[in-house]
Amino acid sequence: MADDPKISHCRTLINIVIAEVKTSRCALNGPWTDPEKANIQRVLRSVGCIPLDKIEEAASFLYLRGIWIDEAVTLRLFALGDSIDSELPLSLDQQVTWEEIIAFCHRRFNQYRKQKSSVGIWAEDGIQLKKLAERREPDIAGIRRIFGLPPFSTPEVERTSS
Incomplete structure (x- = not known):
């Protein structure tokens, strides 16, 4: 792997x-x-x-x-x-975003399904991470919850009053 x-x-x-x-x-x-x-x-x-x-x-x-x-x-x-x-x-190589981490988890669980199939001794959050990440499209909101992250939000648009 x-x-x-x-x-x-x-x-x-x-x-x-x-x-x-x-x-x-x-x-x-x-x-x-x-x-x-x-x-x-x-x-x-x-x-x-x-x-x-x-x-x-x-x-x-x-x-x-x-x-x-x-x-x-x-x-x-x-x-x-x-x-x-x-x-x-x-350096930028020494900064890792949660988006990169989630994408890595998704790739890992999908490319190595056989190697990652035995999860009997994993903690419940690891098993849930695997289930959410191995989908065709990962459940990003669910994975963020497992990592204890707030929901991903886009920056607020500055509003001007007229």
Whole structure:
């Protein structure tokens, strides 16, 4: 099964993604943007795949650009949300919309029906996601409910009074 290329595209042995998930626009909370708090350093020490003498360098790159790569490890910050934020210090490849996630689920459940047929041990929300996503046209409103997202709404049109 092919994974999403935004996530799986990596030339190193180790591929680490730290994701911030929002129900609204893609964003990063303070722990991922404030170097003074040193939260990224704590996470990197906990993960344990970066030599201690490279943690500050990796954290610095993650705070500034959302990505750090050496010969063995690729580390990336990702933002998931309803829309892309061009102001984020992340490339567009590191921002994933719920529309993309729902489309991925739809493709996955339809292209790999046989592999995804045994769901007996799945939680009820996973089983419901599968049922809604494997339809010819996915039930987007139902899938959004399962993900805990508000109904998708189009931006309000500004009204002028006469």
